[in-house]
Amino acid sequence: MHFSPPVSRDRIISTFPKCYNPQACLQMKDDWNTKAKMACQDRAAHQQGFDRLKMSKAVVVGDLNVGKTCLINRFCKDVFERDYKATIGVDFEIERFEISGLPCSLQIWDTAGQEKFKCIASAYYRGAQVIITVFDMADIKSLEQTQQWLKEALQENEPDSCFVFMVGTKRDLLSAEECQRTESDAIKIAAEMNAEFWSVSSKTGENIQDNVHLCKCCVVLSKLMWVCYFR
Numbered sequence: 001m002h003f004s005p006p007v008s009r010d011r012i013i014s015t016f017p018k019c020y021n022p023q024a025c026l027q028m029k030d031d032w033n034t035k036a037k038m039a040c041q042d043r044a045a046h047q048q049g050f051d052r053l054k055m056s057k058a059v060v061v062g063d064l065n066v067g068k069t070c071l072i073n074r075f076c077k078d079v080f081e082r083d084y085k086a087t088i089g090v091d092f093e094i095e096r097f098e099i100s101g102l103p104c105s106l107q108i109w110d111t112a113g114q115e116k117f118k119c120i121a122s123a124y125y126r127g128a129q130v131i132i133t134v135f136d137m138a139d140i141k142s143l144e145q146t147q148q149w150l151k152e153a154l155q156e157n158e159p160d161s162c163f164v165f166m167v168g169t170k171r172d173l174l175s176a177e178e179c180q181r182t183e184s185d186a187i188k189i190a191a192e193m194n195a196e197f198w199s200v201s202s203k204t205g206e207n208i209q210d211n212v213h214l215c216k217c218c219v220v221l222s223k224l225m226w227v228c229y230f231r
């Protein structure tokens with residue numbers, strides 16, 4: 001019989017994660033709905049068939065140099081790399097969680113922002129439950145590009161099958177006023193995209209390291225989706 005090592009404490013999710021801003025938020029609930037909760041309990045009790053379902057997929061897209069790799073590295077390894085190394089094609093990490101008593105893994109696909117790698121990266125968009133569009137809060141042009149990135153990622157997936165997040169990175173580079181202005185622009189676009197907005201810094205770990213709400217949201221939402229879908 002195969003036993004997996006225990007999930008680390010900060011990956012055990014028993015309460016529903018809060019959103020960053022209620023104007024660009026995917027859900028305002030405090031808890032899982034009863035049906036999903038019961039489905040989790042039921043599956044935890046009868047693990048049969050669970051192996052086939054336990055993996056969720058998140059793809060991270062956005063312009064080059066916006067900080068996609070740093071976001072993933074901060075979340076998965078709690079490190080920050082100052083020197084830029086372009087992602088060639090794609091890369092991925094797997095994070096293990098326990099949600100409402102049920103083991104679950106999240107594949108986080110890091111894709112290249114450079115145009116020349118786009119055709120390789122886009123081949124990995126398919127089958128995503130979560131699309132995370134990333135922009136650099138210090139570069140407003142990258143915010144304008146998020147809609148195009150989302151469009152391309154959605155083209156590879158079934159309509160209405162993905163939860164969308166928009167993440168502004170590098171908030172440590174902005175003053176409080178600049179941050180507020182950029183956030184307010186981003187929230188408008190996120191609302192149009194039906195995306196949940198988060199503003200983070202991979203350098204300081206703000207909104208990534210201390211509270212892992214963003215990725216908790218990804219897992220919980222993708223989990224909710226399959227629980228409802230497969231029942």
Ligand SMILES: Nc1nc2c(ncn2[C@@H]2O[C@H](COP(=O)(O)OP(=O)(O)OP(=O)(O)O)[C@@H](O)[C@H]2O)c(=O)[nH]1
Nearest residue numbers: 065066067068069070082084087113170201202203
């Ligand atoms: N100050 C600051 N710099 C950051 C932050 N996140 C990323 N950077 C820097 O931005 C540069 C690009 O980061 P990456 O994560 O490699 O960017 P990327 O989006 O993965 O780039 P591609 O692989 O080309 O698509 C690096 O030099 C990072 O050190 C942040 O939160 N704050």
